[in-house]
Amino acid sequence: MAKQLNLLAGGQIIPTPLHTEMQRSYLEYAMSVIVGRALPDVRDGLKPVHRRIIYAMHELGLTPDRPYRKCARVVGDVLGKYHPHGDQAVYDALVRMVQDFSSRYPLLAGHGNFGSVDNDPAAAMRYTETRLSPISHEGLLSEIGEATVDFIGNFDNSQQEPTVLPAQLPILLLNGSSGIAVGMATNIPPHNLGEVVDGLVALIDKPDLPDQKLWEIIPGPDFPTGGEILGLEGIREAYTTGRGSIPLRGVANIEDGESESSSATATKSKRSRQRRIPIVVTELPFQVNKAAWIEKVAELVNHGKIEGIADLRDESDREGMRVVIEIKRDTNPHKVLDQLYKQTALQSNFGAILLALVDGQPRQLTLRQMLEEFLNFREQTLTKQYNYELEQAQRRVHLVEGLLTALSQLDDIIDLLRKAPDGSTAKVTLQSQFNFSDAQTDAILSMPMRRLTGLERKNLQSEFDELSKRIELLNRLLSDRQELLKNLKKDLRAIKRKYTDPRRTKIIVNNQKTPVSTAKTQQAEVSSDLAPKRRKSSATTKTSKIDESSAQLEIINTEPPETEVVLEFTQKGYVRRLPKNGGKSAGSKASNDFVINTNIIGSQAELVVLTSSGKAYPVKVRDIPPTSSNSRGTPLITLLPAASENIVKHFFLSDAPKDANLVLVTQKGQIKRLQASELTNLTNRGLTLIKLKEDDKLSFVNFTKERQQVVLATSGGRLLRFLVNDQQLPVMGRTAQGLQALRLGRAEHLVSAMSVSINDNLLLVSQLGYGKRLPINALRLANRADIGTQSFQFTSKQDAIAGVIIVQPASEVVLVTSTQRYLRLNADQVPLLGKDGTGDRIIQLNSDEKIISLAISNDQ
Numbered sequence: 001m002a003k004q005l006n007l008l009a010g011g012q013i014i015p016t017p018l019h020t021e022m023q024r025s026y027l028e029y030a031m032s033v034i035v036g037r038a039l040p041d042v043r044d045g046l047k048p049v050h051r052r053i054i055y056a057m058h059e060l061g062l063t064p065d066r067p068y069r070k071c072a073r074v075v076g077d078v079l080g081k082y083h084p085h086g087d088q089a090v091y092d093a094l095v096r097m098v099q100d101f102s103s104r105y106p107l108l109a110g111h112g113n114f115g116s117v118d119n120d121p122a123a124a125m126r127y128t129e130t131r132l133s134p135i136s137h138e139g140l141l142s143e144i145g146e147a148t149v150d151f152i153g154n155f156d157n158s159q160q161e162p163t164v165l166p167a168q169l170p171i172l173l174l175n176g177s178s179g180i181a182v183g184m185a186t187n188i189p190p191h192n193l194g195e196v197v198d199g200l201v202a203l204i205d206k207p208d209l210p211d212q213k214l215w216e217i218i219p220g221p222d223f224p225t226g227g228e229i230l231g232l233e234g235i236r237e238a239y240t241t242g243r244g245s246i247p248l249r250g251v252a253n254i255e256d257g258e259s260e261s262s263s264a265t266a267t268k269s270k271r272s273r274q275r276r277i278p279i280v281v282t283e284l285p286f287q288v289n290k291a292a293w294i295e296k297v298a299e300l301v302n303h304g305k306i307e308g309i310a311d312l313r314d315e316s317d318r319e320g321m322r323v324v325i326e327i328k329r330d331t332n333p334h335k336v337l338d339q340l341y342k343q344t345a346l347q348s349n350f351g352a353i354l355l356a357l358v359d360g361q362p363r364q365l366t367l368r369q370m371l372e373e374f375l376n377f378r379e380q381t382l383t384k385q386y387n388y389e390l391e392q393a394q395r396r397v398h399l400v401e402g403l404l405t406a407l408s409q410l411d412d413i414i415d416l417l418r419k420a421p422d423g424s425t426a427k428v429t430l431q432s433q434f435n436f437s438d439a440q441t442d443a444i445l446s447m448p449m450r451r452l453t454g455l456e457r458k459n460l461q462s463e464f465d466e467l468s469k470r471i472e473l474l475n476r477l478l479s480d481r482q483e484l485l486k487n488l489k490k491d492l493r494a495i496k497r498k499y500t501d502p503r504r505t506k507i508i509v510n511n512q513k514t515p516v517s518t519a520k521t522q523q524a525e526v527s528s529d530l531a532p533k534r535r536k537s538s539a540t541t542k543t544s545k546i547d548e549s550s551a552q553l554e555i556i557n558t559e560p561p562e563t564e565v566v567l568e569f570t571q572k573g574y575v576r577r578l579p580k581n582g583g584k585s586a587g588s589k590a591s592n593d594f595v596i597n598t599n600i601i602g603s604q605a606e607l608v609v610l611t612s613s614g615k616a617y618p619v620k621v622r623d624i625p626p627t628s629s630n631s632r633g634t635p636l637i638t639l640l641p642a643a644s645e646n647i648v649k650h651f652f653l654s655d656a657p658k659d660a661n662l663v664l665v666t667q668k669g670q671i672k673r674l675q676a677s678e679l680t681n682l683t684n685r686g687l688t689l690i691k692l693k694e695d696d697k698l699s700f701v702n703f704t705k706e707r708q709q710v711v712l713a714t715s716g717g718r719l720l721r722f723l724v725n726d727q728q729l730p731v732m733g734r735t736a737q738g739l740q741a742l743r744l745g746r747a748e749h750l751v752s753a754m755s756v757s758i759n760d761n762l763l764l765v766s767q768l769g770y771g772k773r774l775p776i777n778a779l780r781l782a783n784r785a786d787i788g789t790q791s792f793q794f795t796s797k798q799d800a801i802a803g804v805i806i807v808q809p810a811s812e813v814v815l816v817t818s819t820q821r822y823l824r825l826n827a828d829q830v831p832l833l834g835k836d837g838t839g840d841r842i843i844q845l846n847s848d849e850k851i852i853s854l855a856i857s858n859d860q
Helices: 018-038 048-059 071-081 087-098 134-140 171-175 193-205 211-217 233-241 290-302 333-343 367-408 410-419 423-434 438-445 454-479 481-499 519-556
Strands: 108-111 129-132 151-153 160-162 177-180 185-188 228-230 243-249 251-254 278-283 309-314 323-327 347-353 355-358 361-364 506-509 512-514 564-570 574-579 595-602 606-611 615-620 647-652 661-666 670-675 698-704 709-714 718-723 750-756 761-766 770-775 801-807 812-817 822-826 851-856
Touching (some): 048 071, 048 108, 048 129, 048 160, 071 087, 071 129, 129 134, 134 481, 171 193, 185 355, 193 367, 211 233, 233 367, 251 333, 290 309, 423 438, 454 481, 698 750, 709 761, 761 851, 801 851
Parallel strands (some): 228 506
Antiparallel strands (some): 108 129, 177 185, 228 243, 564 574, 564 595, 606 615, 606 647, 661 698, 761 770
8 A cells, every 4th residue: 555645744834823814815815806807997997807808809800890700719719818717707798898788888899699678698609799899999909019008928828918908098987887896896887988088188288177177078977878867966976086876867758649558459449549648768777677677667566556557568679768658547647757766776876986996906086087097098108109119110210221321322332242252241341331230231131132223212212201200200299298198189089080979868957958068057057956065064074174274284384484494415415404504514524425515495495306217306305304513414315215216416496597408318328308397396206207228227417508518428538519409409208218319339338417618627537547627618519429529548448537527716626436535636736638638647546446436525
């Protein structure tokens, strides 16, 4: 007999309290249901199962212009690739996306029996067929790709699926959503596409649009089955708090005329005919089962709970719903209708809960927040798409430019190729003699002979012109947020023109039906419907609110509202907050740190801090801890939420020159000009000022003005000086990556970037202690992305430029060495020389010691 395994030996059992394990397991299950099943994403308005169905159909090529495909095939793909759950659950979700009485704008088109408003089940998936509807194909999938949205691995990591679809419309508001998670639920009503688009456009034009104006544009939900909403109170409560009860009523008309009680009485004498007034129901509230409602009415009549009904029949057909309720003679039809409203689902409440996933977390949102979240997502998606298109266009225009250059020097290139012994030699020779890149050289060598014809040359030139125009447009969209938003509005209006339709659900205020489309009507409705309740609530809550705010003000105002303080910033990143005229600074020449900047500023002022990640953060002066005159100070980085980043620059926006711009330069040599006004109204989350590649970081920031000059310095001793204008350095938006500043050699890196004036002098110091002063006018005025001027000759191959700064005649410079020695010298001691030569040895260093940085000292 085989020996049994002893699983209890070897210390493999980990004792765990039962309540701890139950708590952990239940929380994991709850979050899985919340995030992975029950709640929609605020960005594309879809739950994972719906997103996977649509993406699987996209991969199958089931576009609106292609034939329908069996639903069983779609469900099989979804189960096998993305959603390992029950096939009936997937099919039920698919069916609901086809039903026009469940979705205001169905995302799928169906062929076959997909159920009815009577709750008839859909046919089996082997019989029904489906494909994408035009609105889902254009509004959800036209921009799909890894360049626009993130993809993740599926359940077995064999496929990639999108985490969100690049929605061009807020599907969450258009179709609504319902779901029950663990401890929370969502029930979002559908809305009219035209009204929602108009609301989005209004928020783009005026982000601080008052709620009242927004409600005039989006007056309320618009259900696919029509119906009537009673009053505005429930709508306003849902829109302002994210939760509210909306009274919803079916459409019933009392018709005056003769009708026969049944077909059996039609053959009887005229005496059997009675003049009856029928109630005709043409619309039911959303999600009310018509057959079950008719059955309920009949049951109430049979039990005597509703009196006066002689006959009840369903005359609905493909043209629409029609339920006829014949009223007995001498019975008031209005009383019967009131009983139907009170005792049946002909009038019900829609419990709106605007709950959705925001950044993976469930949040209850207001109407404005839902619109803003979608606009933020749409702006991010467009930025990613335009960046991707720009990279593709730049890559292609680079190749086309190389082909055109080759065609213009065709004879020389053919002669070179004839003499080349092999392809590798030909490639190297082409690159060296004609300055082609690797990609251009490969394209030229693989160019077929037919490209040498005149027609092909003309086609290449035409392609180059079109690509250049496209690149110009994309750069404008990426550099100017207003242009991007203008393009976003254009896209929204184009979709609205294609898919908008009239409102189906009416809103009744004061027993009057209104289309709720004009501002005048809306204001009257709001005042008549909401004014009494608002007066009541304000009377009960006003006192407590005033008390709370007063208590807060007492705490805040313990410090005087505005006092002047002295802020000292040191080379090591510390800040000291001292009272004005509060004593001598601690930045003495004997210390291993020194002051680089001193400001006298009000305590209510705001400091702007820029970090290596390209983000700007605000720091209130009052939040900087006061320090004594002999204190080292507070590390400035600890006052930021991003304590792991490096500080590049800090300044007070009030001290910036009027109409100034910021010039940002990255470690990899990208440069960008940005309006300083972008830095107003900063929040603690920070504001991204430049889009950085993964291996790049922000290194230098300076203020500049139009027609001022910028100097960039490399460790190899090259200095590039160029003019700041719209041609050399155009103003760009926050999401732009910038332009190439200059070309760096393999062993080079940027050591400085400065805004300069024509009369300035630069101090260049090498790592081995050599230095010189250089007048700005000794450098030629070049163009951005040029090679620059070699301005320092090195005595050793091991030497390099440690730093370049602007100095004045009396400037005191502090040199920091690799051994953390602080060496001081006067700028006047350094000779003023031209761009040629090594300069003088200005400092004696120990063996294996190098200068790593230099700065102007501002010690008092």
